Amino acid sequence: MEGFRVLEIKKSVFENNDREADKLREELKKEKTFLLNLMSSPGSGKTTTLKATIAALKDEMRIGVMEADIDSDVDAATIEKTGAKVIQLHTGGMCHLDAGMTRQGLEGLGTDNVDFAILENVGNLVCPAEFDTGAVKNAMILSVPEGHDKPLKYPLMFSICDVLLINKIDVMPYFDFDLEACKQYVTKLNPNIKIIPISARTGEGIEEWAEWLRQQVKAWNE
Amino acid sequence: MEGFRVLEIKKSVFENNDREADKLREELKKEKTFLLNLMSSPGSGKTTTLKATIAALKDEMRIGVMEADIDSDVDAATIEKTGAKVIQLHTGGMCHLDAGMTRQGLEGLGTDNVDFAILENVGNLVCPAEFDTGAVKNAMILSVPEGHDKPLKYPLMFSICDVLLINKIDVMPYFDFDLEACKQYVTKLNPNIKIIPISARTGEGIEEWAEWLRQQVKAWNE
Numbered sequence: 001m002e003g004f005r006v007l008e009i010k011k012s013v014f015e016n017n018d019r020e021a022d023k024l025r026e027e028l029k030k031e032k033t034f035l036l037n038l039m040s041s042p043g044s045g046k047t048t049t050l051k052a053t054i055a056a057l058k059d060e061m062r063i064g065v066m067e068a069d070i071d072s073d074v075d076a077a078t079i080e081k082t083g084a085k086v087i088q089l090h091t092g093g094m095c096h097l098d099a100g101m102t103r104q105g106l107e108g109l110g111t112d113n114v115d116f117a118i119l120e121n122v123g124n125l126v127c128p129a130e131f132d133t134g135a136v137k138n139a140m141i142l143s144v145p146e147g148h149d150k151p152l153k154y155p156l157m158f159s160i161c162d163v164l165l166i167n168k169i170d171v172m173p174y175f176d177f178d179l180e181a182c183k184q185y186v187t188k189l190n191p192n193i194k195i196i197p198i199s200a201r202t203g204e205g206i207e208e209w210a211e212w213l214r215q216q217v218k219a220w221n222e
Numbered sequence: 223m224e225g226f227r228v229l230e231i232k233k234s235v236f237e238n239n240d241r242e243a244d245k246l247r248e249e250l251k252k253e254k255t256f257l258l259n260l261m262s263s264p265g266s267g268k269t270t271t272l273k274a275t276i277a278a279l280k281d282e283m284r285i286g287v288m289e290a291d292i293d294s295d296v297d298a299a300t301i302e303k304t305g306a307k308v309i310q311l312h313t314g315g316m317c318h319l320d321a322g323m324t325r326q327g328l329e330g331l332g333t334d335n336v337d338f339a340i341l342e343n344v345g346n347l348v349c350p351a352e353f354d355t356g357a358v359k360n361a362m363i364l365s366v367p368e369g370h371d372k373p374l375k376y377p378l379m380f381s382i383c384d385v386l387l388i389n390k391i392d393v394m395p396y397f398d399f400d401l402e403a404c405k406q407y408v409t410k411l412n413p414n415i416k417i418i419p420i421s422a423r424t425g426e427g428i429e430e431w432a433e434w435l436r437q438q439v440k441a442w443n444e
Contacts (some may be wrong), residue, residue, distance in 0.1 A: 042263045042347050042376060043368025070348065072374040095317065095348040124376065125264050126292065126317035126346050145367035147266025152294040153345065154264060156315065160366065168367065177284065186375050 004076045006088045007108040009068075012100025017131055021099035024106075024134030033111045035070035035119065036103075036213070037135035039157065041056040041150075042123035044143035045167045047075045048200040052121060054082045057116065061217060064114035066105040068097055068122050075120060085114065095211055096127035099134040108170040136220055142176070143168040144175050148182035151189055158186050163194040163212060170199040226298045228310045229330040231290075239353055243321035246328075246356030255333045256442040257324075258435070259339065259357035263372075263380065264345035266365035267389045270422040272342060275302040278432035279338065283439060287335035288327040297342060299389045300328050307336065320347035321356040338439055346352025347372070348432050352380040359438055360407055365390040366397050370404035385416040385434060392421040401415055 009043060014020040018071040026036050040046050047067075054063055068073040076088035087109045091097065097105070100120060111117055116194030119135060121128045140161045142150055151158045159162065164186060166179065183195055194212060231368065236242040250257050262268050265317030271288075276285055286307040289297040298310035309331045319327070322346065324341055333339060341357060343350045362383045364372055367390060373380045386408060388401065405417055416434060 039404055041265060041345070042372055045442070069375055071373075071377055072372055074374055093348075095346075122348065123263070124317075124348050126305075126315075126344065130315070143265075143367065144264075145365065145393070149294075149296055150264055152296055153291055155293055166400070169397050171393070174396055193408065212263075 003106060004080050004088055006073060006090060007105065008092060009097070009101045009104050011166070012098050013095070014100045017098045017100070019043060020124065021132035021134040024099050025136060028134070028136065029220070031111055032221050033114050033117055034116045034185045034217045035135045037119045037121055037138045038124060038141070039121045039128045040141035041125050041146055044119050044141045044146060045200050046124045046141055047078050049078060049141060049165060049167060049198070050118060051082055052200045052203060053213070054079070054084045055212065057213065058082070058084065062113055062213070064109045064111065064117045065165045066109055066117070066119045067136045068105070068120060070122065085109065091122060095122055095124050096101040096131050097121055097133055098131040102133040113155070116213070125154040125157045129160055137162045137216055139163045139165065141165045141201045142181055144177045146171055148178045151185035153183065155189050156195070158178055159189045160195060161190070163196065165199055165209060166195065169197045170202045202215050223242055225301050225398045226308045226310055227330060228295060228312060229327065230312050230314060231319070231323045231326050233316070234320050236322045238265045239320045239322070243354035243356040246321050246325055247358060250356070251442070252272065253333055253444050255336050255339055256439045257339045257357045259355045259360045261343045261347060261350045262363035263347050263368060263384070266341050266363045266368060267422050268301050268345070269365055271363060271387060271389060272301060272340060273304055274337045274422045274425060274428045275432065275435070276301070276306045279427055280304070282436070283337040284335055285341070286323065286331045286333065286339045288325070288331055288341045289337070290342060292344065301373045306439065307331065307394065308374070313344060317328040317344055317346050318353050319343055319355055320353040320395035321364060324357070333369060338435070340380055347376040351382050359384045361385045361387065363387045363389045369399045370407070373404065377411050381414070383412070386419065387431060388419045389416065389420045391426060392424045397412055
């Protein structure tokens with residue numbers, strides 16, 4: 001039997017999402033909880049990357065994961081096996097999470113014993129980019145099979161993220177993915193973004209990603 | 223210099239999208255224009271599949287393509303090289319197309335000399351599923367690297383499509399993709415869906431897909 005909770009998220013009642021997001025961040029700052037918003041297309045490897053991330057950091061910090069999905073529980077079931085605290089959020093067809101919905105998730109998860117909270121957003125490169133969730137940092141994953149032209153097609157998502165993980169680099173030989181062109185497209189949109197090529201499956205690049213996270217969590221608590 | 227037109231799509235003014243979609247289909251029926259709505263995640267190979275589809279059918283019917291994208295023109299530039307009639311639609315950040323927006327696109331494309339019109343929808347497995355575009359048939363692509371569990375996570379999209387192309391089967395050996403499990407998930411949601419495994423890159427399965435399209439276009443004109 002699965003031990004995680006499933007929470008049906010309600011539509012937010014707040015009219016000003018940006019204000020609500022700032023308020024949530026202030027509260028997280030006081031609680032010393034760092035919140036990461038992880039976004040990507042369906043199937044780019046968010047959950048597999050989370051598994052690798054948890055394995056790298058679980059002995060150093062208390063991790064809590066919110067798995068947002070329209071309907072299923074498959075991701076929370078996967079993350080539960082890592083030993084991390086996890087809650088499944090059902091968005092009821094909604095294509096993104098805003099700050100009010102994220103707050104519902106954090107309350108469901110419980111953050112008083114969580115140093116590092118992660119929101120795995122709905123798989124979607126469009127709508128989640130438009131809503132500040134209240135996260136301290138925004139991360140996104142682009143996977144090699146999706147192609148290096150995606151920054152041209154979904155510019156807002158690449159513009160609002162602090163870090164881009166380029167995942168599935170182990171299958172690079174089988175795809176026409178131009179890593180340098182991709183980096184150029186991305187840095188043109190967002191000169192300050194950190195780009196880390198990884199393979200969640202083989203573990204390549206995960207230590208660099210974990211180190212980036214360590215620094216962010218540390219900076220948030222100073 | 224590029225010869226295709228770029229159309230900035232406006233928000234629809236119609237309150238009842240389903241009624242507007244039905245009206246558009248009636249008009250297309252009179253004009254003998256078959257409209258296909260093609261949906262998928264970003265990077266699943268919609269444009270490459272379209273190239274292969276146009277190559278297979280261009281000597282039998284007059285094809286027109288609407289490339290919907292939030293911002294860029296890269297897809298229309300690619301399709302223009304096939305010789306098919308093409309227009310680039312910019313959705314201005316909107317994550318889907320409804321019937322009113324599709325109508326704007328069809329008017330921009332011009333359908334009086336088009337037997338087979340294709341709408342390449344915004345790359346998104348969530349929002350486009352919620353809006354009837356007025357298309358005669360809905361098609362979607364799921365690519366092997368995205369994983370076989372996607373029907374569990376984006377059930378509405380798989381439920382409303384008439385045909386599912388499982389693309390990139392040439393890279394099946396490099397991914398943990400269970401084709402039989404995927405088919406089971408999909409047919410449980412949608413018993414009548416046609417499933418065609420393809421590789422747009424190698425051409426595998428394209429003839430079966432082209433034959434399915436021939437039958438649909440023929441049936442529409444009877």
